[in-house]
Amino acid sequence: MHLLLTYTILGLVTGAVYGIAASGLVLTYTTSGIFNFAQGAMAMLAAFTYWQFRYGWNWPAPLALFTVLVVLAPLLGIFLYVFIMRGIRQTADVTKIVVTIGIMLGLIALAQWIWNPGVPRTDQLFFGNAAKFKFLGVYVTDHEAIALGCGVLIAVGIRLLFTSTRTGVAMRAVVDNPALLQLNGGRPERLAAFSWALGAALAALAGILITPISGGTLDVHVLTLLVLDSIAAAMFGRLRSIWLTFAGAIVLGLASTYVLGYFPESWEWASNFRIALPMIVLFVVLIVLPQDRLRGATLLRTRERFTVPTIRSAVTWGAILLVVVLALEQVMDSSDMGSLTVGIIYGIIALSLTLLTGYAGEINLAPVSFGAIATIIVFHLGLSGSGLTQRITLWGLILGIAVTAIVGGLIALPALRLRGLYLALATLAFGVFVSDMIIADIAPHVLPIFHLHYSIFPDGTLQIPALKIGPLDLSSSKTFLTTSTCIFVLIGIGLIALRRSNYGRRLTAMKDSPAAAATLGQNLIKLKLSVFMISAAIAGLGGVLLSSALVSVSDTTYIIFISLALVMLTVVGGIGNVAGALMGGILAGTAFQALTSTFTNLSTDRGGGGFWNVLANLSLVAPALIGVSLGRNPSGAVPQIVSSYRPLWQAKGVLLLGVMAEIVAYLLVLTKVMGNWWLVLATALIAIALPAVGRLVAPEAFLDPVKAPPAQQQPATTPVAVDIVVESVADARP
Amino acid sequence: MPVLEVSGVCVAFGGAQVLTEVSLTVAERGVTGLIGPNGAGKTTLFNVVSGLLAPKSGRVIIDGHDVTKAGPSRRARRGLSRTYQRLELFTSLTVRDNIKVAGEIRNTWGRRGRIDVGAETDHVIELVGLGDVADREVSELPTGRARVVEVARALMTQPKVLLLDEPASGQTEQETEAFGLLLRQLVDERGLAICLVEHDVGLVMGTCEHIHVLDYGEVIASGTPDQIKDDPAVISAYLGAP
Numbered sequence: 001m002h003l004l005l006t007y008t009i010l011g012l013v014t015g016a017v018y019g020i021a022a023s024g025l026v027l028t029y030t031t032s033g034i035f036n037f038a039q040g041a042m043a044m045l046a047a048f049t050y051w052q053f054r055y056g057w058n059w060p061a062p063l064a065l066f067t068v069l070v071v072l073a074p075l076l077g078i079f080l081y082v083f084i085m086r087g088i089r090q091t092a093d094v095t096k097i098v099v100t101i102g103i104m105l106g107l108i109a110l111a112q113w114i115w116n117p118g119v120p121r122t123d124q125l126f127f128g129n130a131a132k133f134k135f136l137g138v139y140v141t142d143h144e145a146i147a148l149g150c151g152v153l154i155a156v157g158i159r160l161l162f163t164s165t166r167t168g169v170a171m172r173a174v175v176d177n178p179a180l181l182q183l184n185g186g187r188p189e190r191l192a193a194f195s196w197a198l199g200a201a202l203a204a205l206a207g208i209l210i211t212p213i214s215g216g217t218l219d220v221h222v223l224t225l226l227v228l229d230s231i232a233a234a235m236f237g238r239l240r241s242i243w244l245t246f247a248g249a250i251v252l253g254l255a256s257t258y259v260l261g262y263f264p265e266s267w268e269w270a271s272n273f274r275i276a277l278p279m280i281v282l283f284v285v286l287i288v289l290p291q292d293r294l295r296g297a298t299l300l301r302t303r304e305r306f307t308v309p310t311i312r313s314a315v316t317w318g319a320i321l322l323v324v325v326l327a328l329e330q331v332m333d334s335s336d337m338g339s340l341t342v343g344i345i346y347g348i349i350a351l352s353l354t355l356l357t358g359y360a361g362e363i364n365l366a367p368v369s370f371g372a373i374a375t376i377i378v379f380h381l382g383l384s385g386s387g388l389t390q391r392i393t394l395w396g397l398i399l400g401i402a403v404t405a406i407v408g409g410l411i412a413l414p415a416l417r418l419r420g421l422y423l424a425l426a427t428l429a430f431g432v433f434v435s436d437m438i439i440a441d442i443a444p445h446v447l448p449i450f451h452l453h454y455s456i457f458p459d460g461t462l463q464i465p466a467l468k469i470g471p472l473d474l475s476s477s478k479t480f481l482t483t484s485t486c487i488f489v490l491i492g493i494g495l496i497a498l499r500r501s502n503y504g505r506r507l508t509a510m511k512d513s514p515a516a517a518a519t520l521g522q523n524l525i526k527l528k529l530s531v532f533m534i535s536a537a538i539a540g541l542g543g544v545l546l547s548s549a550l551v552s553v554s555d556t557t558y559i560i561f562i563s564l565a566l567v568m569l570t571v572v573g574g575i576g577n578v579a580g581a582l583m584g585g586i587l588a589g590t591a592f593q594a595l596t597s598t599f600t601n602l603s604t605d606r607g608g609g610g611f612w613n614v615l616a617n618l619s620l621v622a623p624a625l626i627g628v629s630l631g632r633n634p635s636g637a638v639p640q641i642v643s644s645y646r647p648l649w650q651a652k653g654v655l656l657l658g659v660m661a662e663i664v665a666y667l668l669v670l671t672k673v674m675g676n677w678w679l680v681l682a683t684a685l686i687a688i689a690l691p692a693v694g695r696l697v698a699p700e701a702f703l704d705p706v707k708a709p710p711a712q713q714q715p716a717t718t719p720v721a722v723d724i725v726v727e728s729v730a731d732a733r734p
Numbered sequence: 735m736p737v738l739e740v741s742g743v744c745v746a747f748g749g750a751q752v753l754t755e756v757s758l759t760v761a762e763r764g765v766t767g768l769i770g771p772n773g774a775g776k777t778t779l780f781n782v783v784s785g786l787l788a789p790k791s792g793r794v795i796i797d798g799h800d801v802t803k804a805g806p807s808r809r810a811r812r813g814l815s816r817t818y819q820r821l822e823l824f825t826s827l828t829v830r831d832n833i834k835v836a837g838e839i840r841n842t843w844g845r846r847g848r849i850d851v852g853a854e855t856d857h858v859i860e861l862v863g864l865g866d867v868a869d870r871e872v873s874e875l876p877t878g879r880a881r882v883v884e885v886a887r888a889l890m891t892q893p894k895v896l897l898l899d900e901p902a903s904g905q906t907e908q909e910t911e912a913f914g915l916l917l918r919q920l921v922d923e924r925g926l927a928i929c930l931v932e933h934d935v936g937l938v939m940g941t942c943e944h945i946h947v948l949d950y951g952e953v954i955a956s957g958t959p960d961q962i963k964d965d966p967a968v969i970s971a972y973l974g975a976p
Contacts, residue, residue: 305826306826502834502835502838502841502851505827505831505834505835505838506835506838506839506842508824508826508827508835509824509827509835509839511826512823512824512825512826512827513822513823513824515786515806515818515822516818516822516823516824516887517824517839518785518786518805518806518807518810519784519785519786519806519807519809519810519814519815519816520807520810520815520836520839520840520887520888520890520891521807521810521811521839521840521842521843521891522807522839522842523807523842524807
C-alpha cells in the first residue's frame, strides 16, 4: 500500500509535467494549425537557461524562474511566431513539420554550443531535497507538490480560457477560418502570437519541473526527448481537448512509474520498455483515433510546385552524376571518398522520402530507423564468412529489405486512415521506439523454449562488413562509392519512371485531392500502404549500405535526430525532386560534417582559434537555419537553382566556358598542381559566377518572358478564390 | 426504376440540423434536378451520397445496392461519380492527365469492364470539347472550363449515376447552352442518370425531366419543371413569404 502510494504520487507528478507540456502543444496547434515539434527542445533550452541563472550565476530561484518563464520563454514564442510560423501558412503539411523540426535541431545545436556537453550539470529540487512533508505516511517533496499544483492550475486555467473568455473562444476560431474571424473583428495574428508565447512558457515550465525529478542531470537530447513524450498525451486529447490531454498525461505518468515499480526484476527489458512507453502509447492512441474526414483540394492548395523531368533527361543527368563521381574518385583520398559515399547513401535514403512525401504527400520522420531494421536483419541472417573476409550476401540484403517493407506496412497501417500529421507521428513513435527498445536491447537473453542465447543488438555495437554480390565486392572504397552512385542513379530514374506511370499519376491524384481520388474509386488505404512499403524498402536498402559504409554502427547512428535532420535537409533540397534527395543526402552526410571538422581542425591547429570555433559551431546550427528558411521557398533549393540556370541554355557560350573552366580546375587538381580544397572552391566560384556572367553576356536570355521556365509561373488560383466569393455574395438568401 | 435512392437522411453539424429526413430518387436515363436556395443542404446531400460524410440516419442505395456503410471508393465502384462545386482538380497534372488518371483508377477495380484508357481519354476530351487545352496545366484554366474537366474526369469511370454540383457556374452563356446539349447527349448515348445541382434556371428547366426542391434541409417539392414552376412552397422559398 505504502509502495503503491509512492509510485502513484510519482506518476501523478510526471503526468502533471507531461500535461503542462502537452497543453502547450494543443494551444499552439489549435490557434496556428502548426504542430510544434520544437516543444521538447524549447523545454530543454529553458531548463538549461534556468540552470545558468540559478546555479551558474547563483540568482535567487524566484528571479531565475520569473526571467525564464515570464520574460524569455514568451519572447522566444512570439519571436518564432512572428518571424517564422507566420510565413508557413498555406504550405504543405511536410513543410510545416520540417520548419518546426528545423527549430528543434537549431535549439539543440545552440544549447550544445553555449553549454559544452562535456561539462556535467545538475539541477536540484525546489527548496532542496530535504524540503518534504508526510502525506498519508508517504514523503512528498515540495518540488513534487509544486509540480502537481502547477498541473492542476494550468489544466483548469486553460480550460477556462478556452470556454469562458472571449480571447479563448476567438483562439479556437483562428484555426478554422482566420479570414472570417478577421471580418468579425477578431485579431488572428495577435491571438496566434499570444498562444505561441503561452505555449513556449508552458514548455519552459515543463522543462524546469521535470529536470530535477528525472535525476537532475541536464542532457540536451534526453531532455528534448523527454518532453517530446508529451505528444502522446496531446494525442489523447486529439489535439483539441485540454481535459483529455491531461487525462492522457496522468495515464502516461502512472503507467511509466508502475512499470518501474511492479515489473519483475528478471525482465531486463523493463527499463527500456519504460523509456519507450510514451511512444508505444502514442502508437496505440493513433490506432483508436476515429477516421478523419477526407480533405479536398481547397484545403490542400499549397505553394509548393514541382516539375517532373522526362526519363531521357533523368538518364542524362544520372550519367553526368556518375561521370562526376568517377572523376572525383581519381583525386580523392579514401577517407574523403568514404565521406562522399555516406552522403550519397543518405541520398538513397532520402529518395524514399521523394517517393513518399514528394509524390504521395505522406510523411515518414524516421527513414533511418527503417534502415536500422534492415541492418539488424542483415547482421543476424545475412552475413557469410568471418573476420576480414566476412561479407553481406545478396540474399541477406533482399531479406533485410523485404522485412523492412513489411515492418513499414505494419507501422503505417493504423495511421493511414488519418491525416498526414498522424502518420508522421506514428513514424516518429516508431523511430524513438527502435532507439529505445530494439537498439537498446544489448544484453543477451535466454529464449524460453529454445534455450537460445540472443540479443537484438549485441553489446550495443554491430560490425557490418561490405556487400558482395557475385564478383562485385564493395570492400574497396572506390568500388563502394561507384556502386552507391549507380544505385542512387538507378533508383532515381526508377522513381521518375514510376511518377510518369499510371501508379505515379494515381499517387499525385491522391496527394492533390484525396476526396476526389476516393470518389473516383481509388482505394486510398491500399495505395498509401503500397507506396509506404516501397518507400520503407528503399530506406532499408539505404540503411544497410549506410551501416556497411560506417563499418561499426551503434545507437548514435540511428538516433531519431539523424532521421529528422535528413528529412529536413531533403525538404530543403526539394522533396519533389530526385536531385533534391541527392542534395539533402550530401548535406546531411558529407557537407556539414566536412565543414564542421574543417573549422574544428583549424581551431586546434592554429591555436587560439576562437573564431574558427565559432564557425564550427555555426555550421552545426546552419542546417537548422536553412530548414527554418523554408517558409520563403517551400519548393526547395533545387528548383530555384534550376530556374536560375535555365536561361543559360540561351547563352551556350557562357555555359561551355563554365564547363571548360571546371575541367581545367579538375585537371590541375588531378596533376597535383592544386589541392583538393581548391577544386571545391573553384567549383563554388564557377557555380556562383555562371548566371552572373550569363546575365552580362546575354541579357536577353534572362529578360525574355517567353523563355521563362514554366515552374516560375504562378498557378492561377485566383479564379477559384474569386469564384467562391462571388458565389457566396450572389447566392445570399433573398 | 431509380438508379439512386436516398431515404430518410438526417445530418447535423453540432447543434444545427442540416438535412432532415431527406428522401429522393434519381431515375435512370434522365436528368434529375436538385435545386434550392444557398445553404439548403444540396452539397451536403451530395457528400452523403458519395460517402464523404456519414449521415446521422438514413440510407443510400445505388443501383439496388445498399451502400450506406460503404466508403467513397466502394460507391464509385457501384457506378457513382461526381463533380465538386469547389473544384477538386489534381492541380499538379495537366488537363489530359486529370482525365486519364480517372480511367487508370477505374482499371484498378478489377478485370471486369477494363477500359482502353488512352482511347477513352481522347474520346471524352473530344466529347466535352477540351481538345484545345488538353495539354495545359489545369490551374491555368478559367473556372468554367475547369468545371468541364471535372465532368470529363467523372465520365472516365463509366458511371451509371453522375452527380453534378453547379457545373455551369463560371461558364459563359454559350458554354452553358453547349453544356445542356452535352448532358442530353450523355443521357441519350450512354444511358446515364444525372443529378444536377444548379442555379442557372434556364439550364435546369431546359434539361431536367424531374426536379426536387430542397429548402432548410427538407424536400419541399418534387415534380416536373412545370409543376415546380407553379408550386407555392417553391415560390415562397425563393422569394420569401408574401
